[in-house]
Amino acid sequence: MSNAILLQQGRLIDPSNGTDRVVDILIENGIIRTIGSRVEPQEGCEVLACEGKVIAPGFVDMHVHLREPGYEHKETIATGTLAAAYGGFTAVCCMPNTNPAIDDESIVQFVQSQGKKSNHGIVDVFPVGAVTKGRDGKLMAPISELVQAGAVGLSDDGAPVHDAGIMRRAMEYASMYDVPIIQHCEDVPLAKGGVMNEGETATRLGLPGIPNVAEEVMLARDVMLAEFTRARYHAAHVSTAGSVALMREAKRKKIGVTCEVTPHHFTLTDKEVSSYDTNTKMNPPLRTQADVDAIKEGLRDGTIDVIATDHAPHSLDEKDVDYIQAPFGIVGLETAIGLAVTELVETGVLTLTQLVEKFSTNPRKIIGKAIVVAEGQVANLTVFDPSAQWTVDCAEFHSKSKNSPFNGARLKGKSVAIFNHGRIFINEHYSG
Amino acid sequence: MKLASRHLLGLDGVSHDDIELILDTAVTFKEILNRPIKKVPPLQGKTIVNLFFENSTRTRISFELAQRRLSADVVNFAASGSSVTKGETLKDTARNIEAMKIDMVVIRHASAGAAHFLTKVVKANVINAGDGCHEHPTQGLLDMYTLREKFGSLKGLRVCIVGDILNSRVARSNIFGLQTMGAEVSVCGPSTLMPLEIERLGVKVFHHLDDVLPQVDAVNVLRIQMERSAAGLFPSLREYHRFFGVTSERLNKVNRPIAVLHPGPINRDVELSADVADGPHSLILEQVLNGVAVRMAVLYLLGLSE
Numbered sequence: 001m002s003n004a005i006l007l008q009q010g011r012l013i014d015p016s017n018g019t020d021r022v023v024d025i026l027i028e029n030g031i032i033r034t035i036g037s038r039v040e041p042q043e044g045c046e047v048l049a050c051e052g053k054v055i056a057p058g059f060v061d062m063h064v065h066l067r068e069p070g071y072e073h074k075e076t077i078a079t080g081t082l083a084a085a086y087g088g089f090t091a092v093c094c095m096p097n098t099n100p101a102i103d104d105e106s107i108v109q110f111v112q113s114q115g116k117k118s119n120h121g122i123v124d125v126f127p128v129g130a131v132t133k134g135r136d137g138k139l140m141a142p143i144s145e146l147v148q149a150g151a152v153g154l155s156d157d158g159a160p161v162h163d164a165g166i167m168r169r170a171m172e173y174a175s176m177y178d179v180p181i182i183q184h185c186e187d188v189p190l191a192k193g194g195v196m197n198e199g200e201t202a203t204r205l206g207l208p209g210i211p212n213v214a215e216e217v218m219l220a221r222d223v224m225l226a227e228f229t230r231a232r233y234h235a236a237h238v239s240t241a242g243s244v245a246l247m248r249e250a251k252r253k254k255i256g257v258t259c260e261v262t263p264h265h266f267t268l269t270d271k272e273v274s275s276y277d278t279n280t281k282m283n284p285p286l287r288t289q290a291d292v293d294a295i296k297e298g299l300r301d302g303t304i305d306v307i308a309t310d311h312a313p314h315s316l317d318e319k320d321v322d323y324i325q326a327p328f329g330i331v332g333l334e335t336a337i338g339l340a341v342t343e344l345v346e347t348g349v350l351t352l353t354q355l356v357e358k359f360s361t362n363p364r365k366i367i368g369k370a371i372v373v374a375e376g377q378v379a380n381l382t383v384f385d386p387s388a389q390w391t392v393d394c395a396e397f398h399s400k401s402k403n404s405p406f407n408g409a410r411l412k413g414k415s416v417a418i419f420n421h422g423r424i425f426i427n428e429h430y431s432g
Numbered sequence: 433m434k435l436a437s438r439h440l441l442g443l444d445g446v447s448h449d450d451i452e453l454i455l456d457t458a459v460t461f462k463e464i465l466n467r468p469i470k471k472v473p474p475l476q477g478k479t480i481v482n483l484f485f486e487n488s489t490r491t492r493i494s495f496e497l498a499q500r501r502l503s504a505d506v507v508n509f510a511a512s513g514s515s516v517t518k519g520e521t522l523k524d525t526a527r528n529i530e531a532m533k534i535d536m537v538v539i540r541h542a543s544a545g546a547a548h549f550l551t552k553v554v555k556a557n558v559i560n561a562g563d564g565c566h567e568h569p570t571q572g573l574l575d576m577y578t579l580r581e582k583f584g585s586l587k588g589l590r591v592c593i594v595g596d597i598l599n600s601r602v603a604r605s606n607i608f609g610l611q612t613m614g615a616e617v618s619v620c621g622p623s624t625l626m627p628l629e630i631e632r633l634g635v636k637v638f639h640h641l642d643d644v645l646p647q648v649d650a651v652n653v654l655r656i657q658m659e660r661s662a663a664g665l666f667p668s669l670r671e672y673h674r675f676f677g678v679t680s681e682r683l684n685k686v687n688r689p690i691a692v693l694h695p696g697p698i699n700r701d702v703e704l705s706a707d708v709a710d711g712p713h714s715l716i717l718e719q720v721l722n723g724v725a726v727r728m729a730v731l732y733l734l735g736l737s738e
Contacts, residue, residue, distance in 0.1 A: 203627035204444065206544040206566030206604055211628070276545035322522055324543040324564065 004028045005424060006041045010050025010383065014057055014373040015353050015361045025055065027379045030422025035375055048426075052387060053416055056356040057371050058090030058380040061333060062363040063157070063182075063236055063260060063308035066092070066125070068114060069107070070099025075313040075400045077114040080333070081123040083311070083399035085425045087333040088382045088415025091124035092311075093367060096135060097158035103130035103141040105149035112150055122423045126152040126367060128182060131170045137162050140170060147177045152367040155182035157236060160218055162188055167222065171231035178368055180234040180258070183222055185243070186283070190214035195324055197270040197285040205273060207323060210285050212240035219243050223250040226257050234366055235259035237310050239284035241294030248303040258366050260306035263332060263339035264405070266295045272405060278319045278326035279405040282312065296349045305362040307355075309336050313401030331399045335406050341386050341413025352386060381419040388414040388430065396429065438737040439558040440730055441547045442567035443609035451613060455577050457729035458722070465501070465725055475504035475735050480536040481529050484561070485511040485522075488540055490696055490720070491561050491571070495538050498727035502735075507534070522546065523553045530554045536734065539563070544601075557734045565599050570730055571695050572605025574723040576613060578715050579650055581722070582691055587614035592644050594678060595654030595703055596625040598665075602695045606652060607633055620644045621654075621676060624665045641675075641682055650691040653678050656703045669702050679705040689713045696720070 007025040012035070014020075024039035025032060041047055061084060067075040077094075084092050094111060096102030102111060108127045115125025129146030133139045135156040143154060154174055160183060161167045167181075174181050191214035196202050198209020219235055223246060226233035238244060238259045250257045264282065269289050272280045280286060298304040312329025319326050340359070344350040350358070360382070364370045371380050392409045394402040417426045435450050443451070464472055480499050484492055492508070499506045509529065526537070536557040539547050544564035551558050562568040580586050591610055597603045597619045610617050611634055619630060620638040631637055638644040645651070656672055666672055683690055692704070692714045700706045709716060 198628045200629040200632040203630055204604070204633065206564055206601060208565070209628060276548045317521075320523060322541070322543040322549045323545040 004042060004045040006039060006045050006047045007050045007055060007383065008047055010053050010055040012055045012373060013353050013356045015357045016057065016370065016372050017374070019373065020353060027419065030379055032373065032375055032377050032379050048417065050383060053383055053385045054352055054356070055373070056382045056384070057360045057364070057373050058418060058420055059088050059359040059382040060091040060093070060363045060367070060369065061089045061309050061311065061336065062093040062306060062367055064092045064094055064311040064333065065097065065313065065329070066094040067313060068098065069110065073315055077111065077125060078118040079398065079400040080311070080313070081115060081118045081125060083331070083333040083397060084123045085119055085418055086398050086415065086427055086429070088337050088384050088418060089123060089333065090380050090382060090418045090420040091126060091369065093126045093128050093152055095128050095155060095157040096130040101130045101135045102127050102151070103133050103135065105142070105145045108146055108149040108151055119425070120423050122418065122420050122425050124420065126150070126369065128153045128155050128157070130154070131156045131161050131181060132166065135159055137166060140166070140173065143170070143173050147179055151179065152369065153180050153182045153234065155184065155236070157182060157184045160184050160186045160188065164221060164225065168225055168229060171225055171229040171233065175229060175231040178232070180232040180366055182234045182236050183218070184236050185215045185218040185222065187214045187218045190217065195281060195285070196273045197287050199270065199288060201270045201273060205276070207273070210283070212242055212287065212291070215240055215284055216242040216246060219246050223255060223257055227253070227255045230256065233257045237262050237265065237284055237308070238295070238304065239265045239287050239291060241291045244294045244298035244303055247298065251303060258305040258362070260308040261295050261299065261304050262308065262310045263336050263343070264330060266292060266299065267339050267343050268405065276323045277405060278321065278323055279330055279403050281323060281326050281328055282310070282330055283328035296344070299344060299358065300349050305358065306366065307336065307340055307358040308363065309333055313399055314403050315401055319403050329403070331397065331401055331404050333399060334397050335392055335404060335411070337384050337415055338390065338392070338411030338413045339406070342411045345386060346412055378421070379419040383416040383418070384414060385416050385430065386413050388412065390414055434736050435733050438734060439551050440569050440734065441551070441558065441560045443569045443572050443605045443612070444567065446609070446612065448612050451573070451576070451609060454573055454726065454729050454733060455580060457733060458577055458725040461728040461732070462722065462725035465721065470501055471503060472501065473503045474732050475499070475502040478535040478735060479505045479507065479533065480538065480731070481507045481509055481534045483509045483526070483529070483537055483539045485539070485541040486562070488561070491540065494720070494723045495561060495727050498724050498731055501724070502728055502731055504731070522549065526550055526554050530556060536731070557737065559730060559734065562601050564601065566601050567605045568601040569605050570723070570727050571602050572609040573730070574719055574726040575606055575652060575693055575695070576609050577722045577726050578693060578719050579691070581718070582715060583649065586610060589615040589650070590618070590648040591615055591650045591652060592618045592620055592638070592648045593652045593654065594620045594641065594676065595656055596660060597621055597630060598625045598627045599657070599660065600654050602654060607635055618644055618648065622666045622672070625660065641678065642685065645682060645686050645690060648690060650693060651678060652693040653704050655695065655697065656699060673702050677701070677703060677705060678708055680707050680711065683708065691715055693719060
């Protein structure tokens with residue numbers, strides 16, 4: 001960026017220090033110089049009008065699949081971070097189900113280095129290391145080396161750590177460091193062969209079902225293991241009312257657990273599968289209205305800490321097959337803010353402050369990357385317009401893949417710009 | 433008279449009038465099948481491909497016979513020995529076949545939704561001849577035809593479907609179609625072979641044949657597949673037969689005849705005892721003949737749509 005920019009009259013919301021007021025923010029050489037009710041622009045200073053917009057600590061999507069190395073036809077770190085920048089995220093945590101898996105410090109370093117080279121490094125790429133070697137659930141990955149190299153969490157995501165004995169040891173070992181184990185909760189024999197939520201719609205469509213207990217039995221087990229080992233545990237993409245209830249109870253007992261939900265799980269139900277559109281196929285699957293309602297209540301009352309997209313790019317050809325054959329997953333980075341504002345803020349489930357908590361404060365705390373918007377700090381900011389109305393056009397996505405069930409959806413809420421590492425990224429698709 | 437859709441993907445959502453139109457049209461075609469010269473010209477010049485990705489004998493022969501009786505040109509495609517085994521996708525297979533100017537496609541596939549998928553990639557009329565555990569609409573229609581012929585009307589008729597409901601496309605098509613026509617449908621089988629929330633489809637669920645038989649006019653007995661036992665869904669075929677087999681002993685406890693249907697092929701003395709299969713109340717061979725008439729009706733009516 002030019003060496004000075006003034007954000008004028010934006011609503012600064014930083015839940016970490018309780019800030020919620022309309023301010024001018026002067027950024028010089030990437031550092032927040034002044035925050036005040038009125039700051040006079042100096043000569044040569046760029047100005048970004050922020051009336052009606054929210055200025056927040058940089059959003060982080062703590063659950064994305066960037067597919068590099070190994071599946072670059074779906075996404076690369078460059079295209080994935082560009083999608084993140086357009087979506088309003090200054091950081092992403094990328095899951096280790098690459099090929100090779102992120103189960104070695106050299107892969108952590110490779111991913112970090114690709115991140116720094118992509119889009120001038122404006123989006124921080126924080127790798128999540130594997131829990132087990134090759135993510136095959138058998139031998140512990142070199143957790144100390146992974147963490148030392150910069151892994152912000154440990155997960156075999158895409159697959160669960162299935163064996164309770166291995167999970168126990170991994171939790172104990174990881175608890176030497178301040179990193180969470182992030183679990184994809186799925187009891188494999190219970191879910192086996194399923195492609196959608198088990199229930200009335202699956203019965204009608206003749207598609208094999210994944211019952212909600214497949215997620216809940218593993219979450220229940222893991223909560224008990226987390227209590228036993230005192231490890232930090234984070235449940236990825238919870239999707240059922242039962243999981244929300246388990247998390248609420250675990251938190252009431254002060255067990256060190258957190259969890260996330262994806263935008264599609266608080267927006268859509270399994271009724272969407274009736275079209276056999278393969279962009280409604282993801283794991284965990286879309287659930288019922290009762291589950292959606294419970295998730296919204298969990299977001300509202302704080303049981304659910306984080307909104308993360310589980311951004312899972314797949315090429316057109318891979319998804320253009322029959323439903324059973326299609327791979328699980330949809331892209332999410334570029335629709336996350338829109339869906340969250342539309343489904344949660346507009347409906348009164350969350351305040352804008354709570355929204356910022358779920359997209360920034362809470363996930364940053366979980367991955368150990370907390371920031372604060374204050375004078376003298378590096379400007380790591382997301383600016384979004386909660387009243388911008390727009391229509392999703394998947395063809396316009398900057399992600400290499402376009403697999404989203406939200407094409408044509410009318411949304412409210414869009415990213416305007418992000419700031420990070422002395423750079424500014426303006427979303428030119430924003431017009432407000 | 434035309435059908436509302438130019439495809440037949442399932443009976444879920446097909447209207448009462450459309451089902452009645454198909455069944456009434458089939459009556460005419462059944463008459464033709466009983467004539468010395470069984471061939472009529474309505475589909476002359478039309479080309480139909482039978483895309484069978486799953487093994488089938490009777491459904492494929494029934495469709496082919498129906499197509500030839502209507503004077504269509506017929507191409508058969510079976511998955512084994514085809515480019516499918518070389519890794520070609522359903523989409524490419526279908527598009528290649530369509531490039532040869534095909535008017536209608538009859539598809540059988542192991543995946544639920546395969547017929548829906550096909551409608552998105554080809555312009556031809558699509559007829560679902562069985563997609564995974566989803567639907568087998570012409571089987572549902574021929575069962576309904578057979579029952580209507582036997583009982584005069586489907587309205588108020590009480591039909592129980594017995595067996596592996598979980599994995600059965602025949603069960604789903606019968607449930608949807610019969611309910612639309614005003615019949616009362618129940619299902620009976622081991623609880624492990626009942627799909628979750630099946631009762632939300634409006635059927636009564638039974639686990640004991642002796643409870644349901646006194647309440648029905650007809651039973652439609654499904655084929656039980658050996659591999660379901662291997663998958664741990666029930667202990668053994670012997671136990672299955674003892675508790676869920678439709679036998680003359682069980683049927684005779686009810687003091688009035690119960691019509692027996694079976695989509696075939698029968699595992700004799702597993703889901704159905706031999707004496708019942710060959711007995712006076714069995715409609716099984718009627719089903720086979722009616723299958724040709726019903727498929728002629730479907731092909732004819734879809735041939736009218738553009």
